Amino acid sequence: MPTTITGTSISVPSGGITRGSLPSGSVIQTQYVSSATRVTSNAGTFTEPSTNYRVTITPTSTTSVIILRYFIPSGFVSSYQPYYVHKTRAFRMVSGTKSYNITSSGTNNSNRPGHSGITLRPSNGYDGNDPFFLAFDAIDIPGTTSAVTYGFEFASGGGTLSFGYMGPDVAYGYDTNVTITAMEVAA
Amino acid sequence: MNLARAISSLCPDSQFVVEDDEYDKIRWIVQPERIPTLEELQAEAARLLQEDQMNEYRAKRRVEYPSIGDQLDALFHAGVFPPEMAAKIQEIKNKYPKQ
Numbered sequence: 001m002p003t004t005i006t007g008t009s010i011s012v013p014s015g016g017i018t019r020g021s022l023p024s025g026s027v028i029q030t031q032y033v034s035s036a037t038r039v040t041s042n043a044g045t046f047t048e049p050s051t052n053y054r055v056t057i058t059p060t061s062t063t064s065v066i067i068l069r070y071f072i073p074s075g076f077v078s079s080y081q082p083y084y085v086h087k088t089r090a091f092r093m094v095s096g097t098k099s100y101n102i103t104s105s106g107t108n109n110s111n112r113p114g115h116s117g118i119t120l121r122p123s124n125g126y127d128g129n130d131p132f133f134l135a136f137d138a139i140d141i142p143g144t145t146s147a148v149t150y151g152f153e154f155a156s157g158g159g160t161l162s163f164g165y166m167g168p169d170v171a172y173g174y175d176t177n178v179t180i181t182a183m184e185v186a187a
Numbered sequence: 188m189n190l191a192r193a194i195s196s197l198c199p200d201s202q203f204v205v206e207d208d209e210y211d212k213i214r215w216i217v218q219p220e221r222i223p224t225l226e227e228l229q230a231e232a233a234r235l236l237q238e239d240q241m242n243e244y245r246a247k248r249r250v251e252y253p254s255i256g257d258q259l260d261a262l263f264h265a266g267v268f269p270p271e272m273a274a275k276i277q278e279i280k281n282k283y284p285k286q
Binding site: 049050160162168 | 188189190191195202203204206207217
């Protein structure tokens, strides 16, 4: 017996709702991380800021879709940073192996990476008092019922960046957790 | 303390990740020839902070100055640009006249 909605009544199969009885688009589960870890880094190659910036979800079906939401409050620790290109990309990790081919990724083209993520390029200079928010959505179909961990890496185009706050001695801005949400949706 | 800034100042060629501004949570991506001690970083962070305080007037002035474009425009209209530069600017103004 499938789950049905009639007027204001919801009929649930005996034994509870199973993954197979949920209509397409139903949210099966949501996992999130809200990390109080504060990071500063000038890494010029893709680097994971902190393993605390990870969320793990175990899909109930190999066809499930995972909707990811990244919210990464950031700042510039160094002064004035014009024209630097800062890149951020999501990763998927299954059984300890990272991969970057999130389903919503595009295609690499010269210096334009096709990963799921976001790129920032301040055109008129930023300094330590200027906040910016790395926020992006990604969609993944990992095709597994094993635990899947999602996180992100970044590469600074120049200067030092901060995550989760504006840097240790900046008077303005914010101190806000990095949050990542993973939502399993029935295909 | 601002460990990241102190590291950048003392080891400009290094690349690193610092968690929670703690010395024990520094990860070196490109390690410097010699890793500075906590005391050295503390001293450098304090020196940089003092330098910032001495230069605070610069930041205050910067946000209140007219834009560089406005300053240059004033110089153009005052007729103090070299003739070649003034001619180039005038040529563009003529090309796109005010409506």
